[in-house]
Amino acid sequence: MLEAVLAAECQATGDYARRTQEAEEFGDKGLSVQLEDMVRDETGHAEETERILRDWPM
Ligand SMILES: [Fe+2]
DSSP states (O other): OHHHHHHHHHHHHHHHHHHHHHHHHHTOHHHHHHHHHHHHHHHHHHHHHHHHHHHSOO
C-alpha cells in the first residue's frame, strides 16, 4: 500500500516538473512558480512516505 503511495508521489513530482518546464517555455512565470510549489509539496510527500517505509515497524 505505502509503496503504491510512494510511486504515485514520485509520478506526480515528475509530472509537475515537466509542466513547470512547459510553462517556462511558454513564458507563463506565474504558472511556473505555482507548479514549482506543487513539485515541492509532492517531493515532501514522497520523502515523508519514504521515512514511514524506512522507520516504522511493520
Ligand atoms: Fe502528494
